[in-house]
Amino acid sequence: MSLSARGLLVCGCIWGFLGLLIITACCSKTVVSQRQQKSAQSIENQRVIGQAYSKFLNDNDGSYPRVRGPAGVGGKIGSPLDIKGKPLPSIIAKLYGATTPEKDRPLNAYIENINSFHDPADIGGGAYNVASAWESFGNSYQPQVADDMFRVKHVLGEASEKKDSYEGTSMHESEITKTSNKIIQGDWNWPYDRTDTWHAKQGEARHIMLYADGHAAEFVFPPTKKMLLWMSPPPLGNMPDPDPNYIWW
16 A cells, blocks of 8 residues: 555544544534433423412412322323333322323413423333323322322322321421422432433433422432432331421421
8 A cells, every 4th residue: 555545544534533523522412402401491391380389379378289199280181001001000090190180180270381291301210110201190290299208298188188187288388497498399200310310411310300489400319229218207117307407308
């Protein structure tokens, strides 16, 4: 091979390598941009939902709604199917609120477009591994209902429980002594750090969470192993009492 031919070959390899770097960088920027766009839309969705909660409080003497399952706070009626397209157990569909009609979802009356309950990054997952929480449950976002879990004091009462029971009683806004860190709801599969996290960034699990003061933001919870210890309080679990002075409550 002549010197000039070798030079052309080397130059071709260099330009090819540079081209590959440019393509990789562009693809990376596209992925980051898409993640940022979806994250921004999710934050906006939950900010709008926060306003709906606020309007509900104004009309109900400061009490949060009682709901039929966590998905039943707003959105559409779901088609409760797992990731393989098979129906979820009917008891699960009911407990999650998937079958709650739109008219019985209290925040729908306070929101202009129920698609605000559809997260653009919703790829399902969760305990029953659905392809989309929006399609299966009618709501991409999950509030804390009936029970205190993960160091979070429940906000919404479960309508199928007795009205005067702990599980059936919703919080009153006067009970929220610190609003900036009081979790109201978040991506359906919060708080786990598994691979199905919708808003993951560089391998770090992130969730968009809505707080009692109406702001929504990305949040990184401790590892799933630790969170599972806080699934329930004693005697069934090791969850400390929800504490307004902790990072969240």
